[in-house]
Amino acid sequence: MKDDRRFKTRQRQEKPSEFDSKLVDLARVTRVAAGGRKMRFRAVVVAGDRKERVGVGVAKGLDVSQAVEKATKKAQQSLIVVPIIRETIGHEVEATFGASHVLLKPQTMGRGLVAGGVTRIICEKAGIKNISAKLLSRSRNKLNNAMATILALRKLQAIVKKESVEQPAAKQEQISEQA
Numbered sequence: 001m002k003d004d005r006r007f008k009t010r011q012r013q014e015k016p017s018e019f020d021s022k023l024v025d026l027a028r029v030t031r032v033a034a035g036g037r038k039m040r041f042r043a044v045v046v047a048g049d050r051k052e053r054v055g056v057g058v059a060k061g062l063d064v065s066q067a068v069e070k071a072t073k074k075a076q077q078s079l080i081v082v083p084i085i086r087e088t089i090g091h092e093v094e095a096t097f098g099a100s101h102v103l104l105k106p107q108t109m110g111r112g113l114v115a116g117g118v119t120r121i122i123c124e125k126a127g128i129k130n131i132s133a134k135l136l137s138r139s140r141n142k143l144n145n146a147m148a149t150i151l152a153l154r155k156l157q158a159i160v161k162k163e164s165v166e167q168p169a170a171k172q173e174q175i176s177e178q179a
Helices: 002-010 064-077 117-126 142-178
Strands: 020-033 036-048 053-061 093-097 100-106 131-135
Touching: 020 064, 020 117, 020 142, 036 064, 036 117, 036 142, 053 064, 053 117, 053 142, 093 142, 100 142, 117 131, 117 142
Parallel strands: none
Antiparallel strands: 020 036, 036 053, 093 100, 100 131
């Protein structure tokens, strides 16, 4: 009877997530302390719903499954909304994170995803179907490349917000001029 209660508490009622997640990088990291080396695993996960929302999560854990689970939760908590116009981005944007430098360019319909590595995965999870991306740095660090891509998409988001704030003001000026 006691075992049955313990078993029931361990069972989790997990509902299927609306987000697709993909493990991008898995690394064994070591912290050296006075007692010796402490091994952990660092996971980088990209999560998105293929409908304008995408996020990157980084977490460490004592084993691989724990690190991946924590990174997936962090990715779902750190989602950004990417403004997609006709299955592509609105304009060219670039960003730098650490040693990584990424350039994202909009493409015409039917061109497809012309991107490699982590940038391709992030664009797929965001739902961008036509884009051209180039990693301008020689950095092969997947975490920095992912963060640079997210930063570029976040810049795109900020510019779109600015334009939407400026447009109503311009329309009101036109209305006042007509009157």
